[in-house]
Amino acid sequence: MEKRRHILVVDDDREIRQLLQAYLEQNGYRVTAVGEGKAMSRVLEEQRIDLVVLDLMLPGADGLELCRNLRVKSRIPIIMLTARGDEMDRILGLEMGADDYLPKPFNPRELLARIKVVLRRSAALPYDQPETTARAIRFADWTLDPVARHLESSAGVVVPLSGAEYRLLKVFLEHPNRVLNRDQLLDLTQGRDADPFDRSIDVLVSRLRRRLEDDPKDPGIIKTVRGEGYVFAVQVNNPGSTA
Template sequence: MEKEAKILVVDDEERIRKLLRMYLERENYLIEEAENGEVALEMALNADYDLILLDLMMPGIDGIEVCTRLRKTKATPVIMLTAKGEEANRVQGFEVGTDDYIVKPFSPREVVLRVKALLRRSSSTKFLQTDTQAKDVLVFPYLTIDNDAHRVTVEGKEISLTPKEYELLYYLAQSPDKVFSREQLLKDVWNYDFFGDLRTVDTHIKRLREKLNRVSPEAASMISTVWGVGYKFEAVKE
């Protein structure tokens, strides 16, 4: 039986929290609120949310710091809410593990659509899985990607990835030994014509390798750097 998604809305402006709550509750999501980064971080670490809507600029601990600390232990999907003119901050947000961003002022309907889209592809969202018979599975030595379940297992052990980490791995693994530039990965994985810092890709690759390496150095080595070009997934043979 499906359960409702549980979403944490974080913003220091009460009117924005109430607006988002109203629109998201219409979609039958369960909404909790936090008015600052300190409260948000405590709630996010002590409860399991299906998604977090996180304001970037807040007094005290800002959205970047909240996401940075959260990513040390959890892969909860995060959509960052940013003001216009904060391009550098959005780049930094992607680098610390944000999955998507929405620019203020925003349309509440756009927020709902972005939330639905991220939940659909989220590796940590189990309530949307209705087909238990896997049909789309990539199997390699050391590593298996079950795309129907959005699940990655390394030598039989499931690992927790953020939505963007999962999408990046799956995208590379679909075309073994094909080299992708950073620009192409940003465009195809992030769905964003990104005129910012290409370190976003490097940071996600680094984090992805670290997670794989904790279980299997062999699996981590399958993500190969092609110097001066980009990255590729090497389908190693046993």
């Protein structure tokens, strides 16, 4: 019998914790629910966790700080719960390394669907192990190191990437010279459809351009195709690309 996946829910609202624990357990998961960061740390030290559902607003260390600290030492998937309509919170969550986010109030069925997608996407990687066999990917004046998850220029300048920037760049590198719209980019990076008001991809593209481009206002690597999306418009030295 397959071992049940273990979900850690971190939320200071007792009703939400109880609701999510009951609902996820009904759907076949093992669930531990805590109300703040210190308890979260103890659970992570003592038990194997497959995914963390992490509320942004917590007493003491907030969800962004906890997400950042966890991501430094672990690849455990994180789904961030954020206040509805606060785009910057969502962007910051992705920047700190969250794998997905869900605005409150939310339907538990949607959270369950997000959990399944994120777990399926992370299943290909060994538990908490880096991609040690991944090859460096070269494009334009840059080399992406998939193990260290940073860029290095031909002059030896190292540019660190956030988790969200890394995932978006990997998608572009795997689909060079193809126009990708927001729906496709969100699906490929986060496993979900785009909300009409969700501008997180546009913000991440702008951040990535500032990393890569000599002139981000006149980009030569990530180009905008009006009315369609974005195209990674350079040759990529990557045997795994689908160009």
